[in-house]
């Protein structure tokens with residue numbers, strides 16, 4: 001029998017996610033010698049983030065920040081539960097995932113902002129701006145690695161391909177022990 005599934009990620013969230021991943025990858029890979037493409041990919045990431053912030057307020061249930069941003073105590077307890085191998089399955093983003101989303105959006109915003117600043121006359125050649133830009137970009141890369149590791153761990157633990165869910169939008173229908 002086929003396990004019933006329900007739609008969780010709306011098309012905007014999915015399109016946003018993969019466009020952001022591509023923008024980041026292109027910006028990272030073009031940083032050294034492809035100036036025009038680097039700026040374009042960096043600005044694309046900034047526009048996507050701006051869009052996501054609005055969607056997080058007005059979008060459907062599982063796209064909303066109010067649905068997946070938990071307080072620090074709940075997030076810490078959730079991480080503790082992961083370490084004990086007893087964390088529940090969440091239909092939307094789990095508390096650690098919610099925190100990661102905020103972290104990624106923040107460091108990417110800082111990267112795009114400092115990159116733009118570096119192109120302005122006021123900051124042209126300012127070493128601290130360049131260093132902040134590179135630092136924020138490198139920090140984002142580290143978070144992306146953790147993000148992907150988190151996705152793999154959660155996929156294995158709950159026997160669900162979360163990467164495919166971010167493509168199709170569908171996840172396994174919740175059971176009694178899941179947090180819907």
Ligand code: HEM
Nearest residue numbers: 013017020021024092093094097101104144151162163166
């Ligand atoms: C091949 C690389 C990647 C894979 C496989 C991947 C996979 C995923 C998956 C499965 C989710 C949903 C997590 C959940 O079920 O709660 C997610 C969410 C997210 N990922 Fe990725 N990701 C990748 C790269 C990236 C990159 C490069 C970025 C940013 C630089 C990024 C930023 C995000 C954000 C912001 C969300 C939240 C989506 C939303 O609600 O808008 N991801 N990712």
Ligand code: HEM
Nearest residue numbers: 027028031032039042043045111112115116118119134137
């Ligand atoms: C948000 C995604 C972005 C990422 C991941 C990123 C990443 C990087 C990295 C890693 C470098 C260092 C390259 C090196 O080793 O020399 C760099 C340099 C640079 N980036 Fe970005 N960047 C982004 C967005 C932007 C934006 C939006 C702009 C401006 C429109 C920009 C402008 C620059 C400039 C001017 C440099 C050269 C600094 C120098 O002369 O060394 N970047 N970027």
